[in-house]
Amino acid sequence: MTDAILHVAGLTRRFGSVLANDDVSLHVRPGDVVGLLGHNGAGKTTLVSQLVGLLRPHAGTIQIGETDAVADPAAARRHVALQPQAQAPIDGLTPRQAIELASRIRGLTARDSRAAATRLADELDLGPWLDRRALPEGGGLSGGIRRLTSFAMAVAAPMPLLVLDEPTNDIDAARRRLLWDAVRRRGDEGSGVLVVTHNVAEAERIVDDLVVLHHGRVVAAGSPARLRGTQDNDLRLDLQLQPDGQDPTAQPQTVPVTVRRRVRAGRRVLLTVPTAQAATAVTWATTLRDQEHIDGFALGPVTLEDTYLALTTQPRDTGSEHIQEASHV
Known part of the structure; x- marks a missing residue:
């Protein structure tokens, strides 16, 4: 794929007997924001470490622009800005000093x-802290x-490829929205952006494409609309279970609607049901709530989260491939 700023093909990395990345392929074009989704341990950070030359793959290729990043990682890094998952070591510096130094x-x-420091402080609402010094031990x-x-340090100077590993960790809701908007803006300005996240709902709003990793393998890739597929015509019935965890949907034959897919995630049970059966679903869920079999429910459109959970869950022994248990949300 000659127009891609990042092209990964057949990437494989092992740690002893553990296959952390298994034949991973993906690409990022200039101007695109690509989300890399997966639960903890899916292999996301291992992949990022190979992209920037911190780990060497056992098989496969990484092309950044015209540079072979496996053969010459130092040259490849000149085209990449990285925000690592770990906090930047800025103790002793103010945010202004750290951003200026990175620039x-x-x-x-x-x-x-x-x-750049002033502009980014405005963009991310950092102004009140811009000249406050970071102290040891998180002070x-x-x-x-x-x-x-x-x-801000990662994006202060425009780069062809921007790699962000869990950029929203520890950030409050209001500033998370500012940050996601800033990520989208970098793509609109021409950088290729690969953003690692587990926040499916927020990522869906700004990405062009998504790659889903599960146990080190790519299990799905494409635009959010493509990954949702024909489910756009279905609805999601979200049941909130009681603290005792009793699940009134555990026996499929007791559910009075067609269940295209069932995923349990903690005390939530997500049922994908046909739009034509919405009234029946609401009546049934209302009865469950009134009889205190569930705490509450919500009915709405199928979202990317439903697809993500289905892709990254393990089928239970229930006789139906659509009955699944979430291993991580």
Whole structure:
């Protein structure tokens, strides 16, 4: 794929007997934001570590622009900006100093670095903390402000490829929205963006394509609409179970609607049902709630989260491939 800024093909990485990445292929084009989804341990950070040369794959290729990143990782890194999953080591610095330092390392002038710090502080609502010093052991700045500073350091100087590993960790809801908007903006400005996340609902709003990893393998890839597929005509019935965990849907024959898919995630049971049976589903769920078999319910459109849970869950021994138990949400 010659127009891709990042092209990964057949990437395989083992740790002893554990296959962390198993024949992974994906690509990111300039201007695209690609989400890499997967539960903890799916192999996302292992993949990122290979992209930036911190780990060497046992098989497969990584092409960043015109550079073979496996053969020459140092050259490839000149085209990549990374926000790692771990917090940036900024103790002793203010966010302004950290952003300016990252900008200078990437080749911006002192004047442009100062302008970048000011612009990013406005974009991410960092102003009140911009000149507050980070202290050892997490002092001085909260985890969320440190995380935003790390993102700002990664994007301060425009780069062809931007790799963000769980950029929203520790960030409050209001600033998460600002950050997601900032991620989308980098794509719109021409960078290829690979964003690692487990936040399916928020990522869906800004990505062009998604890659889902499960046990080290790509189990789905495509646009959010494509991954949802024909389920756009179905509805999701979300049942909130009682604390005792008794599940009134455990026996499929007792459910009075057609269940195309059932996923249990903790005290939630997600049922995919036909739109034509919405009234029956609501009547049944209302009865369950009134009889205190469930805490509550909600009926709405099928979302990408439903697809993601179905792709990353293990079928239970129930006689139906659509009855699944979530291993992680």
